[in-house]
Amino acid sequence: MRLKMVISLTWTLINSHYNLPRSVYHFKRRERLWEPALIVGVIVLLLITMGPLYVMLMDTMYGQYEAAGMLELFLANPFIIANIFGLMFGIFLMISTFFFGDDMRVLTPLPLKSTEVLLSKFFVVLLDLMIISLVVLLPPYIYYGIRSGAGIAYWLFMIAAFLLSQVLPLLISAIIILPLSRIFKFNRYRDSIVYFIGAGVLIASFAFIFFTSRVDPNMSPEDFARIFSDRDAILNKTAGVYPPTILVMRALTRPFVEGFLWLLAFVALHGAALMAFLFLGDRFYYSTYSSLQENYAKRSKLREGEMAELLGIQRTPFSALYRREWWYFLKVPAFAFNGFGNVIVFPILLVIAAVAGQTDELGRLIQAMEEYRGIFLPVGILVSTLAGGINGLATSIFSREGKLLQELKALPVSVSSIMLVKFMHVETLSLIGPLSSSIALGIILKITFFEGVLIFLIGSLCVTFLNILQMFVDVVKPSLKWDNPQKAMKQNVNVALSIPIVFGFVGGFGYLTYLLRDSLSGSLMTLLIAVISIAGSALMWPIVLKRAGILMTKDLSL
Amino acid sequence: MIEIKNLTKVYSGSVKAVDGLSLSVRKGEIFGFLGPNGAGKTTTIKMIVGLLKPTEGTINIENIDIVSSPVKAKMKMGYVADEPLVMEKITGVQYLNLISDVFQLPPEVRIDRATRLLRNFKLADAVKDPISTYSHGMRQKLSLIAALIHNPDLWILDEPIVGLDPESAFILKQMMRNHAKTGNTVFFSTHVMEVAERICDRIGIINKGKLEFVGTVEELRTLRGQGSLEQLFLEVTGSETENGDFSYLDAD
Numbered sequence: 001m002r003l004k005m006v007i008s009l010t011w012t013l014i015n016s017h018y019n020l021p022r023s024v025y026h027f028k029r030r031e032r033l034w035e036p037a038l039i040v041g042v043i044v045l046l047l048i049t050m051g052p053l054y055v056m057l058m059d060t061m062y063g064q065y066e067a068a069g070m071l072e073l074f075l076a077n078p079f080i081i082a083n084i085f086g087l088m089f090g091i092f093l094m095i096s097t098f099f100f101g102d103d104m105r106v107l108t109p110l111p112l113k114s115t116e117v118l119l120s121k122f123f124v125v126l127l128d129l130m131i132i133s134l135v136v137l138l139p140p141y142i143y144y145g146i147r148s149g150a151g152i153a154y155w156l157f158m159i160a161a162f163l164l165s166q167v168l169p170l171l172i173s174a175i176i177i178l179p180l181s182r183i184f185k186f187n188r189y190r191d192s193i194v195y196f197i198g199a200g201v202l203i204a205s206f207a208f209i210f211f212t213s214r215v216d217p218n219m220s221p222e223d224f225a226r227i228f229s230d231r232d233a234i235l236n237k238t239a240g241v242y243p244p245t246i247l248v249m250r251a252l253t254r255p256f257v258e259g260f261l262w263l264l265a266f267v268a269l270h271g272a273a274l275m276a277f278l279f280l281g282d283r284f285y286y287s288t289y290s291s292l293q294e295n296y297a298k299r300s301k302l303r304e305g306e307m308a309e310l311l312g313i314q315r316t317p318f319s320a321l322y323r324r325e326w327w328y329f330l331k332v333p334a335f336a337f338n339g340f341g342n343v344i345v346f347p348i349l350l351v352i353a354a355v356a357g358q359t360d361e362l363g364r365l366i367q368a369m370e371e372y373r374g375i376f377l378p379v380g381i382l383v384s385t386l387a388g389g390i391n392g393l394a395t396s397i398f399s400r401e402g403k404l405l406q407e408l409k410a411l412p413v414s415v416s417s418i419m420l421v422k423f424m425h426v427e428t429l430s431l432i433g434p435l436s437s438s439i440a441l442g443i444i445l446k447i448t449f450f451e452g453v454l455i456f457l458i459g460s461l462c463v464t465f466l467n468i469l470q471m472f473v474d475v476v477k478p479s480l481k482w483d484n485p486q487k488a489m490k491q492n493v494n495v496a497l498s499i500p501i502v503f504g505f506v507g508g509f510g511y512l513t514y515l516l517r518d519s520l521s522g523s524l525m526t527l528l529i530a531v532i533s534i535a536g537s538a539l540m541w542p543i544v545l546k547r548a549g550i551l552m553t554k555d556l557s558l
Numbered sequence: 559m560i561e562i563k564n565l566t567k568v569y570s571g572s573v574k575a576v577d578g579l580s581l582s583v584r585k586g587e588i589f590g591f592l593g594p595n596g597a598g599k600t601t602t603i604k605m606i607v608g609l610l611k612p613t614e615g616t617i618n619i620e621n622i623d624i625v626s627s628p629v630k631a632k633m634k635m636g637y638v639a640d641e642p643l644v645m646e647k648i649t650g651v652q653y654l655n656l657i658s659d660v661f662q663l664p665p666e667v668r669i670d671r672a673t674r675l676l677r678n679f680k681l682a683d684a685v686k687d688p689i690s691t692y693s694h695g696m697r698q699k700l701s702l703i704a705a706l707i708h709n710p711d712l713w714i715l716d717e718p719i720v721g722l723d724p725e726s727a728f729i730l731k732q733m734m735r736n737h738a739k740t741g742n743t744v745f746f747s748t749h750v751m752e753v754a755e756r757i758c759d760r761i762g763i764i765n766k767g768k769l770e771f772v773g774t775v776e777e778l779r780t781l782r783g784q785g786s787l788e789q790l791f792l793e794v795t796g797s798e799t800e801n802g803d804f805s806y807l808d809a810d
Contacts, residue, residue, distance in 0.1 A: 299683040299684050299687060300683070300686055300687075301682075301683050302682050302683065302685070302686070307669055307672060307673045307676075307682075308665075308669050310651045310655075310685075310686070311651065311654065311655060311658065311665060311668045311669045311672055312665045312669065313655075313665065314658070314659060314662070314663070314664060314665050314668075315655075315659045316659070316662075317659060317660045317662065319659070320655070320656050320659030320660055321660070323656070324645070324656055327645070327647065327648050327652065328645060328647065331647035331648065332647060403643065404643065404645055406609055406639070406643050407643045407644065407645065409608065409609050410607055410608070410609060410632065410637055410639075410643075411632065411657075411660050412628075412629045412630075412631075412632035412633045412660065412661070413629065413660060414629055553611050553625070553628075554611060555569075555610050555611060
């Protein structure tokens, strides 16, 4: 393996992955300056709105763990969460980067060793995943260091733990995926495989939440006492979910020499995993990839009269376009996962966490919230709006088309038909959010059936208004130049904009509801939210249509 | 059939891709649109089919302005892009159904035309498979079938021969002739001079955005002297390739 080659290749792949040359080109020409400004703006907005909450949460947790004498758990939990998320996303990112990317067509004919390609691609995925650690791991670790007055050893080991925090999950993902790629031929059955793995990851996550949040009902008071009396027992029980956590905890909390040895063990674990990754990569990656390049077209002959069956139904142009919208959505896993995931997962997690055995705690929580019963309805509506509003679909209605927007433009269909089709598609999916969250809230808050129906209906009105607002964002400036569908969703600036839109609406009305709870009844606030949503939708829809007309007639340099 | 007047396209405020192009394509003719790479052929075609908006000038398809009445104008034509633009994730037959539905083709018509076209282009056995499994040529054939399935009066084909196997290219040329014979129109761009010479009723040569010549090949010969269309084309476009020295490629 040639280190210089790996560095050069990694840098090239990073440039291509993040489209850096294009950004630098535009920046130098003082073009599209709004793009970096927007990204910085969203980050600043999130820091201002969520930052104080985050610090408050860390402060509370630190205080509680300190009082219970279990401060290690303050470090263990973010590490576990960051690693579990890393493992989940790592599997998808590894598959998409290693097997679905177009770059392999360029790389395979070059005189490169498999280990060089593997490592370079690995670093690209790692860079993507580091954002998880940046958000979940780094703030609590810095907070811990400051508040506990930690010494230099802590800071040094903490930096090492942070930098390595996504390496092991990614290596584990790769070690799982590489042999599987040989069996399943990822590229060939890419859509089915991604769905299969996605469903598996989803079930595993739900199971994980269910079992980790579940308290054994048969546990005796003596068992409880024993666990709480032994610091290591608690740490081992919690960190046992993901054993490498124990190594990091000890590295960060033990005296210098002992801590250093634990850190060395942590690094050695990475070394072993890296060796396994490179070995498996060498064995399976290139050979699988080259076998995927072989011609495998296996055509099936048409039966007599089959053409009449296949082409025998005539639909209206509108219905044909609606089907097209669904085809494209369902057949591109990145779109389907983001769309469904955002509207279903949040309420399901809510229900699972609520019913997973913590009945006493939930009871106490609801009891504590009883004094706010008067505003359950508007708050429920806002929760259901949040569940359906952030779907990433409305802010990517045209971005998801990519180059295919040309196909749409060439068809003899009116702009209003196209917009109506896209709107209906987004609505169909995003209304799952209010529906599932009204059911979830019904279970958790024990609200009446009528209140549940109101939460769904008015939540749907709010989601509709937010969808139209978000559609406007994408109609004005869709991101059409992409080679990987994730760039139309997760890596799309427009999709990032849905965060301030939805959080602004939900947070703003939530704050108003809380602030005015004594002077404005929950019902009146509900009415106010409904009226604003209806008026906003009626006002914005013609504007969105007009902008769509401009988009469909203007030049698209694709 | 196609009436283009003073068509101009300026990219990024300064690059003139098409410069004051005026052209009439009559009913019942095959019109070949020739020009070197970057001359403005595809830009012109994209403006004719409504993918690009002209900076200046007008385009009428059977007296329908493409800019003001795009849906009506598009109903009249079948377009094949220079790169097949089809949704890869769906099957060939799903794509043909989509196009047939949009053009409101009754089932019996689409079944009849699709069966014949698929047989002609030897794509019948792949039509149930996802388009992502097709080769470039197969995608090109599917684009062609989709463009022709609704029996448009006007065919607009951007480099239709590229990627086709010899048999399919032959079939397409025959189809183009038949289409024009029955009073319809074919407007196509090509780099293959032999094809242009053999099947076009008239040709147009565009260079650096300007239309340098419009007429029959014979008229071009009268104007520029005898020679193959390839030689005349190089002369019209001001190429100096004929005198080029390429020996450096094989030098030690």
